[in-house]
Amino acid sequence: MQKVTPRSEDYARWYTDVIQMADLATYAPVRGCMVIKPYGYALWENLQRSLDRRFKETGHENAYFPLFIPESFIKKEAEHVEGFSPELAVVTVGGGEVLEEPLIVRPTSETIIGHMFAQWINSYRDLPLLINQWANVVRWEKRPRLFLRTTEFLWQEGHTAHATSEEAEAETIQILGIYREFAEEQAAIPVTPGKKSESEKFAGALHSYTIEAMMGDKRALQSATSHNLGQNFAKAFEIKYLDTSNQQQYCHTTSWGMSTRMVGAIIMVHGDDMGLKMPPRLAPVQVVIVPIYKTDEERAAVMAMANETHETLRNAGFRVKMDNRDGLTPGFKFNDWEMRGVPIRVEIGPKDVQNRQVVLARRDQPGKEGKLFMGVDGLAENVSSLLESIHQSLFNSALAFQKANTREVETYDAFKEAVQSGFALAWWAGSREDEAAVKEETKATIRCIPFDQPGGSGKCVYTGKEAKEVALFARAY
């Protein structure tokens, strides 16, 4: 097995190396598409389970809508069609015959779900309608990258309808809170929640909200979005209800999503030159056991204790893997599991059998410093607190990195320097055109207007006009 390209040498290659060497995914024989391998899919499933639980706890229900959307549906909302038409995959032939109306392979499902909502909603009593679907979508991207932007990707898309503008806004914000909580508490990724600028918002939305995270190369990644669609789609699809005074009213709708892109975030936020670091709460394998022996005699004793340990930890509810592969040296296995990012490795050798102890090695502290001896008694408790501590340490170092590379800037010169490598926080009162000019000159865009504002006012970093809000700028994926 060879080593990954160091991050400092070529970050993009490091990223694709890690994905393939850690066995998360591989290129498919179709341009821009990937095969998610079992280890990568297991991570996605853990992520899915965790998010799904949160959606259900807040009253949402899962459903499933068709992969194909009639072309005319896409065209009903003006901004929506303009935003998405360049990246649509279109089916024109079915069963050997040219279709009367082409079918779009869904790039997102606002339109077809809007069409169904119009039929399902009649009365204020039908509201709110809170639906989520887990699905694949297709966007014909010009420049695909594994997990970050693949032609086909997996995601969840929530779609809700409400009686009032206030309720729709509250839903949009609530969901963003769920995404933030998920990112921080499950994936150990600190994020900046905020509002999208006019030019960055979703095609057809009133407002878009986002959580932005800083990757290991100091670029930003939009990790999830939540949109208040206002009445735009309700009007396009006639989603109406009768209010208590028997008046027809348009609904206020929302949509929100998190995708397999999140896997890319996990790789780029935590990974190092030895490979992945899986956040413990989502890790497909939380603990790997590596038995070490020379003779058959040793093997019998070591395996007995290794199996006992395996069972103890499994019964305690951990995701445990026994690496009893023959013919591979311990050193090889250590490196292999470090590449895969398993948070805790348990080493058991003849010496440990004698002393009724094991060696625990933590992935976030490489080498000897991360190793500690631990008695077999009470192992499960110790593993539990160690996993917690690893989660915290991953989160803390990601947060420290983000803070160290985020600068508050007042002049445009300082701004330009800051966004070369990192985030810049700056007062902003510019127009859409100003934003485009900044992008042209620096490649940086407004990632969001953070919820967390200093208050008061300041001087816009670009126009010099009086500004009431601070924007977060960065180069983004």
Added chain:
RNA sequence: CGGGGCGUAGCGCAGUUUGGCUAGCGCGCCGGCUUUGGGUGCCGGAGGUCCCCGGUUCGAAUCCGGGCGCCCCGACCA
């Protein structure tokens, strides 16, 4: 869509300039021995439409023409 690179074993590549013997190497894979507390070593073996089509030639991975595909950088996009 613009620029660059590449297509030869599962993966990474050499060979192509200057056509010629049975198409090689490393990793991985299979078998055996050896080794095992930080990427063991040795021996043997399996594995190929040299991207595709056409042409030139006694002879093409190699030369000529056409096509296809993928990757990277940029523009676009969320």
